[in-house]
Amino acid sequence: MKIVVAVKLVPDANAEKRIDSETKRLVRTGVETVLNPFDEYAIEGALQLKERLAAAPGSAEPATVTVFSMAPESAREVLRKALAMGADDAVLLTDAGLQGSDVWATAYAVAAALKKVGFDLVVTGGLADDGNTGGVPGALAEYLGVPGLTNARAIEVADGKLKVQRETDTGYQVVTGPMPALVSVTMAIGEPRYASLKGIMGAKKKTITTISLAELGLDRAVGSDGAKTEVRELAAPPVRGKGRIVEASDGAQGAQVIFDYLKEKKLV
Amino acid sequence: MKNVIVFVEHSGGQTRKVTFELATQARRLADALGGEARAVVLGAGAQALVEQLKAYPLDVIAYAEDPDVDTFLLDPAVDYLVAVAQSAGPSVVLLPNTMLGRDLAGRLTARLGAAMAGDVTGIEVDGGSVACVSPKLGGKVVTTCAFKNADYGVVTIRPNSFTATAGGTGARTAQIEKPAGKSYAMVVERNVEEASSELGLEEAPVVIAGGRGMGGPEPFTSLLKPLANAFGGAVGASRAAADAGWVPYGLQIGQTGKTVSPQLYIGVGISGAIQHKVGMQTAGTIVAVNKDGTVPMGDFADLLVVGDLFTIVPELTKLVERAKAQA
Ligand SMILES: Cc1cc2nc3c(=O)[nH]c(=O)nc-3n(C[C@H](O)[C@H](O)[C@H](O)COP(=O)(O)OP(=O)(O)OC[C@H]3O[C@@H](n4cnc5c(N)ncnc54)[C@H](O)[C@@H]3O)c2cc1C
Numbered sequence: 081m082k083i084v085v086a087v088k089l090v091p092d093a094n095a096e097k098r099i100d101s102e103t104k105r106l107v108r109t110g111v112e113t114v115l116n117p118f119d120e121y122a123i124e125g126a127l128q129l130k131e132r133l134a135a136a137p138g139s140a141e142p143a144t145v146t147v148f149s150m151a152p153e154s155a156r157e158v159l160r161k162a163l164a165m166g167a168d169d170a171v172l173l174t175d176a177g178l179q180g181s182d183v184w185a186t187a188y189a190v191a192a193a194l195k196k197v198g199f200d201l202v203v204t205g206g207l208a209d210d211g212n213t214g215g216v217p218g219a220l221a222e223y224l225g226v227p228g229l230t231n232a233r234a235i236e237v238a239d240g241k242l243k244v245q246r247e248t249d250t251g252y253q254v255v256t257g258p259m260p261a262l263v264s265v266t267m268a269i270g271e272p273r274y275a276s277l278k279g280i281m282g283a284k285k286k287t288i289t290t291i292s293l294a295e296l297g298l299d300r301a302v303g304s305d306g307a308k309t310e311v312r313e314l315a316a317p318p319v320r321g322k323g324r325i326v327e328a329s330d331g332a333q334g335a336q337v338i339f340d341y342l343k344e345k346k347l348v
Numbered sequence: 349m350k351n352v353i354v355f356v357e358h359s360g361g362q363t364r365k366v367t368f369e370l371a372t373q374a375r376r377l378a379d380a381l382g383g384e385a386r387a388v389v390l391g392a393g394a395q396a397l398v399e400q401l402k403a404y405p406l407d408v409i410a411y412a413e414d415p416d417v418d419t420f421l422l423d424p425a426v427d428y429l430v431a432v433a434q435s436a437g438p439s440v441v442l443l444p445n446t447m448l449g450r451d452l453a454g455r456l457t458a459r460l461g462a463a464m465a466g467d468v469t470g471i472e473v474d475g476g477s478v479a480c481v482s483p484k485l486g487g488k489v490v491t492t493c494a495f496k497n498a499d500y501g502v503v504t505i506r507p508n509s510f511t512a513t514a515g516g517t518g519a520r521t522a523q524i525e526k527p528a529g530k531s532y533a534m535v536v537e538r539n540v541e542e543a544s545s546e547l548g549l550e551e552a553p554v555v556i557a558g559g560r561g562m563g564g565p566e567p568f569t570s571l572l573k574p575l576a577n578a579f580g581g582a583v584g585a586s587r588a589a590a591d592a593g594w595v596p597y598g599l600q601i602g603q604t605g606k607t608v609s610p611q612l613y614i615g616v617g618i619s620g621a622i623q624h625k626v627g628m629q630t631a632g633t634i635v636a637v638n639k640d641g642t643v644p645m646g647d648f649a650d651l652l653v654v655g656d657l658f659t660i661v662p663e664l665t666k667l668v669e670r671a672k673a674q675a
Contacts, residue, residue, distance in 0.1 A: 093603055094622055097488035117604055183464040184457055184498075207450075209603060210485050213466025213504070214445075218422075218454020227534045229421065230451045233597075246421070249447060249549075249598060250359070251542035255421050257534040267604055268597045306497070308463035312479060313492035320629060323650035325641055331659025338614075338635055338660070339667040341651050345633055347554075347612050348579075348671050 081133060081143040081237070084199040085126045085167065086190060086220070087119035089151045089158055090210040099314050115158050118205030120165075120272035123147065125265040126203045127166045127273070129235055144168045148197060150178060150190050156288055163283035164275035170286070171197050175293035180304025183215040188306075190216070191223030192296040201242070202262040206231055217264040227257035233268035349478055349501055350383035351439040353432055356401065357448055361393050363400055366444040366551045368512035370505060371404040373471060374442055375517075378407070380473035383439070386410060388432050388524070390425050391417035398521050405517045412524040421534035426455045427527040433460055438499040440478055445504040445607075446550060453504045462500035465493050467607065469509040469630070482506075486603060486626035506630075507551035508609040542596060549599060554581025555610045557601055557628070560588040561617020561638065561657055568595055571661045572616065578668040584608060586618045602627035617657050620645025637661065 091097070092112040100107050123145075130143040147162040149155055150173040159170040173193045181189060194202060202224065207214045221228025232244035233252060242259055245252045247266045275283070293302070300306055324341075328334025342348045352374040357364045367387075374385035384407040389397050394411040401409050410432055416424040429452065433439055441456055443449035445467050457464040470481030472492075478501055479494040495501045549555065556576040558568050568583060576583045583599060590600040601608055603623040613631035618624060620636065620643055628634070629648065636645040641654040653660065 091485065093486045093626070097485055099489060183454070183466070184462065187454075187458055211466065212482075212484065212607065213464065214450035215454035215457050215464045215466055215502075215504075218451050219458040219464075220454075222455050222458030227421075228451075228455070229534060231447055247447070247598065248539070251540045253421075253539045254537040255534055256537055257421070266597065267600075308461075308496060308498040309465060309493045310496050311491050312494045315490045315492075317483060317487055317490050317629075320634070320648040322647055323634075323652065325646050325652045325654065327641065328653050328655030328660060331656065331663045334637070334653045334655040334660040335663030335667055337653050338637075338651065338664055339671075341635070342612070342633075343671075347633060348668055 081141070081200045082146065082198060083126045083130060083143055083201045083203060084146045084148050084194060084197055085119070085122050085162070085203045086148045086194065087122065087162065087205070088116040088208050089113045089149060089155050090116045090208060093117070093209050099316055113154070113158060115161060116205055116209050118207050118209060121267050121269050122203045122205045122265050123162050123165055123167060124272040125232070125235060125269040128270060129237065133237065146171060146197065148194065149173070150186065150193065159288055160283050161275065163286045164279040165273055166279060168286065170288040171291060172288055173291045177293045177303045180307055181302050182307040182309040183213055183219060185302040185307045187216050187219030187223055188300060189293070189296065189298065189302045191220050192298055193291055194220070194224060196291065196296065200260050204262065204264045206264045206266055217262065221262040224262060227261040228264075229255055229257055229261060230264045232263050232265050235263055235265070349438045349440050349495070349499070350381050351436040352378045352381070352383065352385050353429070353436060353439055353441045354385065354387045354406070355429060355441065355443040355449065355452060356387050356389040356397065357444055357446060358389065358393065358397055361396065363397055364444065364548060364551060365512070366446070366505070366507040368404055368514070369507065369510040370442045370444065371401070371406055372513045373505070373510050375405040377440060377471060377473060377478070381476065384408060386432065386436060388429060390414070390428050402516050402519055403514050404512075405515050406519040407517065408522055409519045410522045410524045412526065414526060416532065419536060420532035421536055422451055422455060423532045423534060424530070425452060426459060427530055428524055429456055430459050431527050432524060433500060440501040440503060443502070443504050445506045449504050453502045456502045460500040460502065461498065462502045463495035463498040464502045466504045468503050468505050471503065483630070487629050506607060506609055508553070508611070549582045549584055550606055550608055552582035552608070553610055554579035554612045555584045555601070555608050555628070555631070556581060556614045556616065557584035557586065557618060558589055558616050559586035559618030560592070562589060562594065565594040567658070571658070575614070575661055575665045575668065578665050578672060579612070581610065581612075586624050615645055615649070616661060618645065619643040620648070
C-alpha cells in the first residue's frame with residue numbers, strides 16, 4: 081500500500097512578520113520556512129498506519145510512506161526532516177510557474193502530480209498555518225476523484241476499506257469508504273515523533289525526486305496567471321495595546337474588579 | 349458574480365448562529381451585486397428550519413430534506429450546493445469557517461472551479477468585483493484578496509465577524525430536486541457525542557478559556573462551566589490543558605486549534621503564549637486571571653487581574669449570576 085503525505089511549507093509562525101511599506105509584500109528575509117505544524121500530524125498518522133499494517137498478521141506487501149510537497153527547490157531541507165521522521169522517500173513539485181497559486185490552482189496542480197506519483201491513500205493536515213483556509217484537502221479529493229475523509233483522529237485500513245473516526249464539533253463520527261482515498265487528520269491522531277539520530281543519518285540517503293510543471297501537462301494555467309484570487313493589499317493588523325494590570329487582594333475583590341470593568345464595557 | 353448563496357449549518361434542530369450573520373451579509377452583497385440572496389438548508393430537519401430562516405432578509409430559501417445528506421459524508425451536500433449554484437449562475441457561496449464549512453468549501457472550490465477565500469472577516473464589492481479581507485499568518489498580516497478569472501466565489505466566514513440583523517423580506521421557499529444518478533461511497537456509520545465537547549465554541553459570544561493553571565479536568569466543570577453558563581457562553585482551553593487530556597482537543601484555542609472571535613474572552617490560568625494568542629486576539633474584550641502579573645497575556649489583555657483563579661472565578665460567577673437575575 082502506497083501512502084503519500086502531502087505537506088506544505090510555511091513561514092515560521094513565531095517569527096516577527098514585517099510588511100515592506102514600498103512593495104506591500106511580506107519581508108521574507110530572516111523568516112525561516114518550516115513544515116506546516118498540522119502536516120507533522122499527517123506524517124505521524126501515515127507512519128503509525130504503516131507500522132500497524134506491518135504488524136498486522138498476514139499483511140501483504142509492506143506499506144510505504146512518500147512525502148510530497150509543492151514548494152520551491154529550497155524545500156529539500158525541510159523534506160529531509162520528514163524523511164528523518166521515517167518517511168521512505170519524497171517528491172517535490174517545483175517550478176517557478178507555480179508561484180502565486182491560490183487554493184484552486186494548488187489543488188489542481190497537486191492533484192495532477194499525485195496522480196502521477198500514484199497512491200492508495202493520500203494523507204494531509206487539516207489546515208495550513210499561514211492561510212488558515214483549510215480548502216485544499218477537499219478540493220484535492222474532488223480533483224483526484226476519490227473519497228475525502230476529513231478531520232480524522234484515527235485511521236484504520238481493513239480489507240482494502242478505510243475506516244476513520246472523524247472529529248466533529250460535538251464528538252466524532254465513524255466513517256467508512258473505499259480506497260484509493262484521501263484522509264486529512266487532526267492533532268488528536270498523536271504527537272508527531274522526533275527524528276532519531278539514526279533517522280537523521282538515514283534520511284541523507286533517501287531520494288527526493290522532483291517533478292516540473294511541464295511534466296504534469298496541465299490543460300489550465302496555474303500559478304499567478306491561473307489563480308482565481310489576487311492579493312490586492314497587505315496591511316498590519318490593529319495593535320492590541322497593553323491594558324490594565326490589577327493586583328487582587330482576595331477572590332471577592334479580584335472578581336469585583338473584573339465585574340466593574342465588564343459593566344463599564346456593557347458586557348454584563 | 350451576481351447572486352449570493354448561504355449554506356445553513358444546523359444540528360439538533362437548531363440553526364447555527366453564524367448562519368444569521370451570513371444571511372445578513374448575503375443581503376448586503378446581493379444588493380451590491382444586483383442579485384438575489386438564497387439560503388440552502390439540507391438534511392434531517394431542513395424543512396422545519398425554513399420558518400426560522402424567514403426572519404432574515406433572504407429572497408429564496410431552498411431546502412432538501414434528504415436522509416442521504418446525513419447517511420453519507422459530504423458528497424450529497426456538495427451535490428445539492430453545486431446544483432443550487434449552477435441554477436443560480438455566477439455567484440458567491442458563503443459558508444461558516446467551521447469544520448463542516450471548510451470541508452464543503454474545499455469541495456465546492458474544485459467542483460465550481462471557484463475563487464476561494466478562507467477565514468474571512470470582511471467582504472467588499474467594488475464595481476461588481478468581490479474582495480475578501482482575512483487575517484493571515486497567525487493574524488500578523490491582514491490581506492485583501494480580490495476574485496478574478498472565476499464565475500464562482502467560495503468564502504468561509506469567521507463566526508462573530510459580522511452582526512446579524514433580523515428582518516424578513518418574504519422569502520420564497522423552494523424544494524431542491526435531488527441530483528440524479530448519484531451513488532455515494534463514504535458512509536457515516538454512527539455519530540458519537542462526547543458530552544464534554546462544546547457546540548459552537550467558535551460562535552459563542554463569550555468564551556471562558558482555561559489553561560494549565562486549572563490543575564486538572566475537574567475545575568473545568570466545577571468552575572469554568574458555571575461562569576460560561578452565567579454569560580451564555582462556552583468553555584475553551586489552551587493546548588496545555590488539551591494535551592493533558594483535561595478537555596477534548598475540540599476545545600483548544602490557538603494556532604493548532606480553533607480561532608475564536610467572541611465579544612468577551614476570559615483567560616483563566618493561561619499564560620498567553622503566541623500560539624494561543626493567534627486564536628483569540630480578535631476578541632472584542634480580553635480579560636485574564638493569572639497569579640503571575642508578568643505573563644505575556646498582560647501585554648495584550650484589556651484587563652489582567654493578578655490573583656488566585658480558584659478564589660476569583662467562583663466570586664465572579666456569583667456576581668454575573670446576580671446581575672443576570674436582576675436584569
Ligand atoms: C507548533 C505549536 C503549536 C501550538 N499551538 C497551540 C495552540 O493552538 N493553542 C495553545 O494554547 N497553545 C499552543 N501551543 C503551546 C503554547 O506554546 C503554550 O505552551 C501553551 O499555550 C501554554 O498553555 P497554558 O497557558 O495553559 O500553560 P502555561 O504557559 O503553563 O500557563 C499556565 C498559567 O497558569 C497560571 N496559574 C497557575 N496556577 C494558577 C492559579 N491558581 N491562579 C491563577 N493562575 C494560575 C500560571 O501563572 C501560568 O501563567 C503550541 C506550541 C507549538 C510549538
